[in-house]
Amino acid sequence: MTETRTLSGKDLAADIRSQVAADVKALREHGVEPTLAIVFATSDGGTRWYVSSIVKAAEKAGLRAIERQLPDDSTTADIAAELQRLANDDTVHGIILQTPLPVGVDGGALAALIPFGKDIDGINPLSAGRLVIGESGFAPATAAAVMELLRFHQVPLVGRHAVVVGRSAVVGKPVAQLLLREDATVTVCHSKTADLPEVTREADVLVVAIGRARFITGRHVGAATTVIDVGTNTDDAGNLVGDVDAGSVVGVAAALTPVPGGVGPVTTALLLQHVIAAARAVG
Ligand SMILES: NC(=O)C1=CN([C@@H]2O[C@H](COP(=O)(O)OP(=O)(O)OC[C@H]3O[C@@H](n4cnc5c(N)ncnc54)[C@H](OP(=O)(O)O)[C@@H]3O)[C@@H](O)[C@H]2O)C=CC1
Numbered sequence: 229m230t231e232t233r234t235l236s237g238k239d240l241a242a243d244i245r246s247q248v249a250a251d252v253k254a255l256r257e258h259g260v261e262p263t264l265a266i267v268f269a270t271s272d273g274g275t276r277w278y279v280s281s282i283v284k285a286a287e288k289a290g291l292r293a294i295e296r297q298l299p300d301d302s303t304t305a306d307i308a309a310e311l312q313r314l315a316n317d318d319t320v321h322g323i324i325l326q327t328p329l330p331v332g333v334d335g336g337a338l339a340a341l342i343p344f345g346k347d348i349d350g351i352n353p354l355s356a357g358r359l360v361i362g363e364s365g366f367a368p369a370t371a372a373a374v375m376e377l378l379r380f381h382q383v384p385l386v387g388r389h390a391v392v393v394g395r396s397a398v399v400g401k402p403v404a405q406l407l408l409r410e411d412a413t414v415t416v417c418h419s420k421t422a423d424l425p426e427v428t429r430e431a432d433v434l435v436v437a438i439g440r441a442r443f444i445t446g447r448h449v450g451a452a453t454t455v456i457d458v459g460t461n462t463d464d465a466g467n468l469v470g471d472v473d474a475g476s477v478v479g480v481a482a483a484l485t486p487v488p489g490g491v492g493p494v495t496t497a498l499l500l501q502h503v504i505a506a507a508r509a510v511g
């Protein structure tokens with residue numbers, strides 16, 4: 229039986245938030261009011277919860293946060309009009325377009341409307357491309373949160389085998405790029421991967437972002453594996469659960485991030501940090 233270390237995100241998130249609060253104070257003294265706008269077009273409860281948690285965290289740190297909820301039946305043009313208004317508004321420093329979007333809406337076209345300098349969740353194709361070639365720009369906050377958690381808990385990456393399960397544009401792909409940048413040897417798995425457990429068991433670092441409750445179990449991990457659980461799913465009883473079955477992985481893997489209290493709070497804190505960086509760049 230392996231002693232599995234719990235890699236909490238709470239202390240790290242608190243550190244980032246207090247740094248943000250200090251930075252906000254300094255910016256305000258220079259007459260800049262750092263401002264974040266969140267656009268979403270869904271009444272989905274999870275998204276609503278996430279948006280209000282960002283707004284609360286922002287206000288606590290002294291940032292201005294603007295919520296723009298559009299109807300669930302919004303079209304690409306409706307959302308584009310809102311994004312264009314925010315793009316042209318000099319008092320807005322950061323813009324987040326929250327997923328999921330209504331069915332049929334062209335998310336790629338909308339992502340391109342968020343100006344590079346305001347793209348604090350790294351979804352614009354320019355941000356995504358610059359991440360691949362190693363140029364500066366904002367990485368998606370969730371991908372950045374995974375890396376900050378690994379750094380905070382001193383998990384070594386150079387020359388280690390990192391396996392990412394999931395290849396979405398907001399999590400899997402950017403995390404793989406960031407791990408590569410830190411000199412890990414990276415394998416990316418997805419729904420067509422043959423014999424997933426065989427690949428994931430070999431991981432020194434396993435990042436899981438698939439969106440399926442408790443999918444990864446003890447048979448997917450080895451004694452050397454540090455598991456980062458990005459998943460936020462709601463189970464039948466209404467509880468927030470990760471993509472990893474913690475009960476089955478504890479005692480097998482080397483370390484695991486909890487859900488809640490792992491990647492989630494760090495993601496929100498980093499979004500605020502990105503707003504500060506965006507406001508500094510123009511202010
Ligand atoms: N804490 C946070 O800050 C955040 C958490 N999340 C959570 O992370 C999870 C993933 O989100 P997101 O990346 O947006 O999800 P997507 O649905 O966009 O992508 C899921 C990915 O997982 C892969 N996948 C699905 N089923 C399997 C399987 N059985 N075996 C291997 N791979 C599989 C898919 O493969 P394929 O490409 O082949 O279809 C796809 O690449 C969700 O639980 C979400 O709520 C997301 C964003 C932020």
Ligand SMILES: Nc1nc(=O)c2c([nH]1)NC[C@@H]1CN(c3ccc(C(=O)N[C@@H](CCC(=O)O)C(=O)O)cc3)C=[N+]21
Pocket residue numbers: 275278325326327328349369370398460468487488489490491492493494495496
């Ligand atoms: N463009 C885009 N970017 C995102 O980053 C994005 C998105 N779309 N769509 C939805 C998902 C979901 N997501 C979460 C972030 C933090 C918590 C979080 O902080 N959760 C708390 C738990 C809260 C509770 O107890 O319910 C925690 O993990 O401790 C959850 C979920 C970001 N997402």
